[in-house]
Amino acid sequence: MVQAEITWWAIVAVLLLAFIFRAFERYYTECRPAAGDKPRRSLFEEGEEGQMLYVPGDLSDEDAELFDNL
Amino acid sequence: MSSEIFVNIFEDGLFAAIAAIGFSSISNTPRRAYAVCAVIAAVGHAVRYVLMAPDIAGMHIVMASTAAAMAVGVLGVLLAPLIKCPAEVCLFPALLPMIPGMYAYRTVQALISCMLHTGEAAFDRYLSLFAQNGLTCTFIMLGMVLGANIPVFALKKISFQATR
Amino acid sequence: MKMQNSSTISEKCAFLADYASWLWGCGATCARITKNTARIARALGIDCELTVMPSHVELSLAGADGADAAVYTRRTGHSGISFDINARLSRLSWEIADGLVDFPEAVRRFDEIKRTRPTGQWEVLLLVGPANAAFCRLFGGDWAAMLTVLVATLAGYPLKQTMIADGRDLRLTFLCAAFFSAAISAGAWIFGWGDTPDIALATSVLYLIPGVPYINAVSDLMAKHYLCAFSRFMDACVLTACLSAGLCAGMFILGLEKF
Incomplete structure (x- = not known):
């Protein structure tokens, strides 16, 4: 049961730290004009399938948009 | 005894109303529809409570949900023109407190448990839970939406022109 | 002409x-x-x-x-x-x-x-917390369970809002939000809050259930739009599976097996 309590507090701490980290990140990117000029880069980024598996002739999402409005 | 039942019914309706307002705000329901959704949800949930109460009707949850959804449908169709919204704007949020959410995720939990337990007895038990929860969830959903839509189609003239 | x-x-x-x-x-x-x-x-x-x-x-x-x-x-x-x-x-x-x-x-x-603006984030947060707590009550939870669920929802829902605003995959969002909500509500079991900790745990993730897609799927089924009905149903099932996985992960990590 003690282990469960420690794990519970650890989970709560992770969530609180995530919110605090997010608040700081928003402050530094949105509230400070100089920092806001730089492109925002996250610590974790999700890759796209196209970046891993590229076949010549593949359309990117932006190019595919051109073919949508007929 | 009877006053206790009335208190329980009132409490059931009240908490269903609070739940409906909250869940409808997630779906960006117009503010003018909150009160109507709350009233309809309260009536619907209270009807289901009464129909399922062992002292009163003792119905199965599927039949009770269908009947309650019909009540929700009728009220939704009648009240929607007052707030100039389509009937489903009042109906769908009011149905949300009756959505069998616990059956839905218990179905998935039972499926995961089937994979984690290799012994035949345990596997059979979780497979039975999977089927039981899955079928109950499916039939409640079918019954609810069917029940809610019957008044919409039966009272076509009112429901399809609610925003006119 | x-x-x-x-x-x-x-x-x-x-x-x-x-x-x-x-x-x-x-x-x-x-x-x-x-x-x-x-x-x-x-x-x-x-x-x-x-x-x-x-x-x-x-x-x-x-x-x-x-x-x-x-x-x-x-x-x-x-x-x-x-x-x-x-x-x-x-x-x-x-x-x-x-x-x-x-x-x-x-x-x-x-x-x-x-250009219609969606419902304000704070307004939704203030409404969904009590809504989920009310849901807990409907399932027979006591006041301690309701308070636990309220806190768990107020912790999980901002996470969901933040991850969606960041453009994260919706499935990952549901999994994470369900994990944290379930883990926080499991505190009722761990610390012995109230008499209905199992109901607190079971109802803590219900705010994530995609109710409207399920309803829309059945509506489309009745209108014979079977393709769209199936598509919506599968979307809803996938999200339900993700939140179940988050719930199970939370319970597993905390050593609870309350199925």
């Missing part, structure tokens, strides 16, 4: 296709999409057929009165369910059908509707 008629018809068809795409994106049933679009098409004097697919809508123009046959395809937006936009678009269709607005005014109103 023929070109002017064609361009006007082309603009009207483009408007119809955009309208149908927005209705789909805001979570309207297929019956409503086809009815509203047909109503507007009749009012604008356009003979067309609308095909509603899971990710696209296609408006096929028959090609009469000097206009070329054409197909207008729009990708359906995944802007999130909005009954507000649904109601406004439905009202617009009646205004066009009743001749209360002409086409340029209809386009202007449609652009205005597209």
Whole structure:
């Protein structure tokens, strides 16, 4: 049961730290004009399938948009 | 005894109303529809409570949900023109407190448990839970939406022109 | 004259296709999409057929009165369910059908509707917490369980809002939000809060259940739009599976096996 309590507090701490980290990140990117000029880069980024598996002739999402409005 | 039942019914309706307002705000329901959704949800949930109460009707949850959804449908169709919204704007949020959410995720939990337990007895038990929860969830959903839509189609003239 | 008629018809068809795409994106049933679009098409004097697919809508123009046959395809937006936009678009269709607005005014109103702001994040948070706590009560939870669920929802829902605002995958969002909500509500078991900790745990993730997609799926089934019904049902099932996985992960990590 003690282990469960420690794990519970650890989970709560992770969530609180995530919110605090997010608040700081928003402050530094949105509230400070100089920092806001730089492109925002996250610590974790999700890759796209196209970046891993590229076949010549593949359309990117932006190019595919051109073919949508007929 | 009877006053206790009335208190329980009132409490059931009240908490269903609070739940409906909250869940409808997630779906960006117009503010003018909150009160109507709350009233309809309260009536619907209270009807289901009464129909399922062992002292009163003792119905199965599927039949009770269908009947309650019909009540929700009728009220939704009648009240929607007052707030100039389509009937489903009042109906769908009011149905949300009756959505069998616990059956839905218990179905998935039972499926995961089937994979984690290799012994035949345990596997059979979780497979039975999977089927039981899955079928109950499916039939409640079918019954609810069917029940809610019957008044919409039966009272076509009112429901399809609610925003006119 | 023929070109002017064609361009006007082309603009009207483009408007119809955009309208149908927005209705789909805001979570309207297929019956409503086809009815509203047909109503507007009749009012604008356009003979067309609308095909509603899971990710696209296609408006096929028959090609009469000097206009070329054409197909207008729009990708359906995944802007999130909005009954507000649904109601406004439905009202617009009646205004066009009743001749209360002409086409340029209809386009202007449609652009205005597209800019409808969603319900404020703080307002939703303040409403959904008590809603989930009320849900806990409906399942027989005591006041301690309700308070636990309230806190768990107020912790999980901002996480969901933040991850969605960051453009994270919706499935990952549901998994994470369910994990943290379940883990926090498991505190009722671990620390012995109240007499119904199992109900607190079971109801802590119910705010994530995609109720409206399930309802829409059955509505589409009844209207014989089986493809869209199946698509919506699968979307809802996948999200339910993700939140179940988050719940199970939370319980597993905390050493609880309350199935």
